Amino acid sequence: LFINPTELETHRALRIYPLFRVLFSLLLLPYLYISDYPTKANSGEQWYSDMFLENASFFRMDDINLGYTFNKIGNWKGSMRVAFGVQNAFVITDYSGVDPEIPGVNGIDGSIWPRPRTYSLRLNETSKNERTMKIDIKHFALAAAGATMLLTSCIGDLDTLPLNPSDSTSETVYGKDENGYLAGLTKLYFNFVSNDTTDLQVSDGGASELIRAFWTIQEVTADACKCAWENDAWVRAMNTDTWSDADNDATYAVYVRTLQGIAYVNEYLRQTASDKLSDRGVSSELAARIQSFRAEARFLRAYFYWIALDVFGDVPFTTETSPFGGGVNPKQASRKDVFDYCISELTDLASDESAMPAARSNYPRADKGAVNGLLARMYLNAEVYAGTPMWTEAKSACEAIFGMGYSLCPEYSDLFRGDNGENADALKEIIFGVAYDAEQTQSYGGTSYLTLAAIAATDVTAEQKINGVNNGWAGIRVPYEYVQKYFNARNADYTTGEYTVNDKRGGMFYIKGRQESMNDALYVFLNGWTCLKFNNIPHNMTNDEFLATAASKAYSDIDFPMIRLGEIYLIYAEACMNLGQANTALPKLKELTDRAGVSAPSSVTADYLLEERARELMWEGHRRTDLIRYGKFTTPSFLWTYKGGTFTGQGFDDYMKIFAIPSSELASNPELHQNPGYGNATDK
Numbered sequence: 001l002f003i004n005p006t007e008l009e010t011h012r013a014l015r016i017y018p019l020f021r022v023l024f025s026l027l028l029l030p031y032l033y034i035s036d037y038p039t040k041a042n043s044g045e046q047w048y049s050d051m052f053l054e055n056a057s058f059f060r061m062d063d064i065n066l067g068y069t070f071n072k073i074g075n076w077k078g079s080m081r082v083a084f085g086v087q088n089a090f091v092i093t094d095y096s097g098v099d100p101e102i103p104g105v106n107g108i109d110g111s112i113w114p115r116p117r118t119y120s121l122r123l124n125e126t127s128k129n130e131r132t133m134k135i136d137i138k139h140f141a142l143a144a145a146g147a148t149m150l151l152t153s154c155i156g157d158l159d160t161l162p163l164n165p166s167d168s169t170s171e172t173v174y175g176k177d178e179n180g181y182l183a184g185l186t187k188l189y190f191n192f193v194s195n196d197t198t199d200l201q202v203s204d205g206g207a208s209e210l211i212r213a214f215w216t217i218q219e220v221t222a223d224a225c226k227c228a229w230e231n232d233a234w235v236r237a238m239n240t241d242t243w244s245d246a247d248n249d250a251t252y253a254v255y256v257r258t259l260q261g262i263a264y265v266n267e268y269l270r271q272t273a274s275d276k277l278s279d280r281g282v283s284s285e286l287a288a289r290i291q292s293f294r295a296e297a298r299f300l301r302a303y304f305y306w307i308a309l310d311v312f313g314d315v316p317f318t319t320e321t322s323p324f325g326g327g328v329n330p331k332q333a334s335r336k337d338v339f340d341y342c343i344s345e346l347t348d349l350a351s352d353e354s355a356m357p358a359a360r361s362n363y364p365r366a367d368k369g370a371v372n373g374l375l376a377r378m379y380l381n382a383e384v385y386a387g388t389p390m391w392t393e394a395k396s397a398c399e400a401i402f403g404m405g406y407s408l409c410p411e412y413s414d415l416f417r418g419d420n421g422e423n424a425d426a427l428k429e430i431i432f433g434v435a436y437d438a439e440q441t442q443s444y445g446g447t448s449y450l451t452l453a454a455i456a457a458t459d460v461t462a463e464q465k466i467n468g469v470n471n472g473w474a475g476i477r478v479p480y481e482y483v484q485k486y487f488n489a490r491n492a493d494y495t496t497g498e499y500t501v502n503d504k505r506g507g508m509f510y511i512k513g514r515q516e517s518m519n520d521a522l523y524v525f526l527n528g529w530t531c532l533k534f535n536n537i538p539h540n541m542t543n544d545e546f547l548a549t550a551a552s553k554a555y556s557d558i559d560f561p562m563i564r565l566g567e568i569y570l571i572y573a574e575a576c577m578n579l580g581q582a583n584t585a586l587p588k589l590k591e592l593t594d595r596a597g598v599s600a601p602s603s604v605t606a607d608y609l610l611e612e613r614a615r616e617l618m619w620e621g622h623r624r625t626d627l628i629r630y631g632k633f634t635t636p637s638f639l640w641t642y643k644g645g646t647f648t649g650q651g652f653d654d655y656m657k658i659f660a661i662p663s664s665e666l667a668s669n670p671e672l673h674q675n676p677g678y679g680n681a682t683d684k
Contacts, residue, residue, distance in 0.1 A: 056100035058093035088117045174271050178286055184268050185293045188300050189365065191261040192434045193443045200256050201664065202249050209445025210261075211434060211560055213253035214307055215621045217659070220476070222623040222633070223640030224614070225531075227453075227476050230523035239522060240645040241652050245660035245679035251311065252662045258308040259316060265301040269294060269320035291355040299349055299356065299366045302342045303374060303562075309338045309385060310625060313658040313675055317341070329669045336386040339378065346375045350400070359404035363427060364559060370432035372400045373563035376571045384629055391578040398572035406431060406565045411539070412505055412595055415566075418468055419538040421559040426539075432563040438536075438555040447558035450476075450534040450619065456525055459510070464543055465550035466510060468536025477528035479641035480516045483509060486614045489529075492516065504597045505615050508533045519647045533619050534558050566592060566616050570609065577604045592616060606630065628657050653677060 067083030093100045174180045195205040202208040207216075219225040220238040227235045234250050237243040243251070270276070272294050277287050301319075308315040317333035318324070333341075349356045349371045359369035378385070379394035409415050409429040420426040421435055436447050444452075451467050453475030459466050483489045487506030492499040497512030510530040521527035536556050537546045569592055573585035582604035590600035592612070601608050610630050613622065624633060632638035634656060639649030655677025666672050666680070674680050 054095055054097065056093065056095040056097075058091055058095065058100040060091045060101065061089040064089045084119075084121055086117065086119055174276070174280065176281055176283070176286070178289065181272060181286075181290050181293055184271070185296060185365075188261065188264055188268060188297055189434075191257060191264060191300075191304075193436070193441055193446055194257070195443055195445065199260060200253065202253060204249065204444075206444025206449070207249055208253035208257070209443055209449075210254065210257035210307075211621075212445030212449045213250045213257065214311070215450075215619075216250045217254060217311060218621045218624045219619060222627055223482050223643070224478060224618055224623050225476050226479060226518060226522060226528065226642060228523050228525035229475055240642050241656065242645050243656070243659065245663065245674065247663060248659075251659045252664075254307060254311050255662050255665065258304040261304040262301055262308075262318065265297045265304070266318055266320045266322070266324075268297050272297075273320075288355075292357055295349055295354055295356040296362075296366050298345055299371055299374070302345050302349075305338055305342050306374065306378060309335050309342075310381070311659055312661060314338075314673070316669070316672065329671045331671045332673060339382070339385040342378060343375070346371050346378070350375060350397075359401075359431075360406070360427075363430070364421060364433050364435040366432055369401060369404050369406065370563055372397050372404075373431045373568060376401070376568060377563070380571050380574060381625060381629055389578065391575045394571055395575040395579065395581075398568050398575065401431070401565070401568050402572075406568075408565055408569075408591055408595060410595070413508065413533075413535070414539040415561060415564065416534045416558060417539040418536040418557040419540075420561075421557075423539055429565045430559070430561045430563075431565060431568070433559040433561050435559050436556050438553050438557050442555045444555075446560050447534050447536075447556040450560075451536055451556050451558070454531055454534070455510070458513075459530070463547075465537075465547060465553075466543070467532045467534070468543075468546055468550045469553045469556065470551050471554065474525035476531075477525060478509070478531050479518055479528055481641050482614075483529050486611055486618075502598055503615060504595070505618070508535075518641055522642055522647075531619060561620065567620075567622070570613055570616060573604055574609050577606070577609065633657055 064086045066085075070082075091100065173184070192210050195209055197205045197208060200208050207213065216227075216234075216238055220227055220235070221241055226239050229235045232249070233246075234243075234248045237248060238250060272290050274287070277290065282290070305315070313335045314332050315335075315338060316330035317338055318330045322330065348354060350368060354368070354371075356371055357365070357367040359367050359372075361367055376394050376397035379390040379397055382388060382390035382393075405428075407428045409423075409425045411425070414420065414423055414426050415429060417423070417426075420430065421433065434446065435441065436443065442448075448469075451469045452471055453473040454477065455467060455469075455472035456474040457472045459472050460470060480489075483506070487501050487503050489499050489501045489506055489509070492511055494511055494514050494516065497510065499509070499511060501507060508531060510532050513526060514529060515521065515524075515527040518524075518527045534556070536550065536553055536558055537543060543550075569585075569588040573582075573589055576582055576585040585604055586600070589604065589612070593600045596615070610626065610632070613626050617623075617626075627633040627638070634652050634654050636644075636649075636651030641647060641649065643649035644652045655675070658675055660678040661672055661674055666674060
């Protein structure tokens, strides 16, 4: 007997009432398969049984490497190593599920992906007396570049030489041709979207993607989003602001991905230094282009450092000039010192003498518009990061962008549609974006996550693909209280899906078949409002016109806007307000409200700006940082749904404005200290 729980609840094919459950389970449960077991759709109840409990004892061979080094080949003064490797070679177990090595604490393997088995054949040549920095070579497609590098680096020993002597070397990757250098740069950008878990100890590669993990920290911990995946411990912690120093997949992924990205940048800068290029005989024309690549790499390093210092405060700090090698542990720098370094780097990249590409000339890669955008964002939060406000500098960075030819996209929704990376109007506003493509960048993070996890599988039918993808994961949604507070949504009819809202930005919700309140239903996806802000249907097509194409879209085509002009307008307004020049910003705010179809403010206040940021920048990865800057994140005087673990909300400890350094990193690097308030925190 097969029964779909959605049919149980929605179509009433079979209703199981409490009085009959015991009899039902005794008679039918041995023959019953319930899809999505053990969660009943729409009910919030869970049935637990030992029927599917198995002995998961196992023996796994994780890694096999066989190799031989030829130290002398004829008259050649060098060595050649040949090696063959297998990762996840075999598992011996009687367990019948996906994988006996279940991550987390609940022992349920229904939400994990099978581990791949990877084979590699490697050749490594080393000339006599030549010291080489070793890297793995991996191939992938992203934008125009096909081949790229993956620098193997233990995050506990950032920027060290890999232990495997069979790895290829940077010296064999880079030569006189531009392709190698462009491929290396592509790898740096790819770190935003990578699902590769070679150097990560996580249960889900998709959840470990940097943009998705950082987005979770920024949005799910605050008031705009709650996730229905109760079986994931990190989800429960983020939903209710109850995290600790225990391992957490989201924070661990942000820590490793950012520092991994920094390590990649450092190696790229070492390999593209002038002396290296000269030794390889690189032409002057190519060397000049590589200077531009290096500028982009430095920007990306600053962006990775910004994420790291925002989330963790004091972080390990290295540059291309830092010592590296076996036994070298990076020292932890203060949040202020890392902030000052980033400001110095970005200021240099923004200068007229910089090799950074001109604004609006390099999408989706970074340019001077992106540099000034990140500068403005860091100046906005300078008092939090470094103890001293920098409103004048924030205002100046915004004004620099205003002179670069950007303009607001006429239609707000077009900024988040499947063709935003090709739509000329959207590209006038998006200053820096991460490109996603359903065929080329197949990631379960980023905008694929923001489309697939935002709907249920039952929302996808033969007649409609409500946000242009062919499946739904029933994960993230918006508490009704947020929608009502910031968009004044009213007259909601959950049968027809209709509601009333004046602000055009509030028209992105889908409520048909939903329930309004999450009270006692935090982990019931259909309780709450579905957000279709990120919509894979192109801006100039309807659901019906895109329906056939959407049926094949298992991933998103939507570029994720990392920095856009709407954010810059709001930074400018906040800076002007704090400088006593609020009226100066009113025209910029009017542009935003005109586009939204609502009245412009007559004055600028802190409360208005925090609310307008909630509307304009919803689900774009800003909310936690905003609430911290406004003093609202931990306080009991500003509550939201499930803040601190209760439905009506409660405050939590101030030390939780930043997260714990992962325990594995503390164990591997004695130079690190834990952040105050967490388990084994020590004085600096």
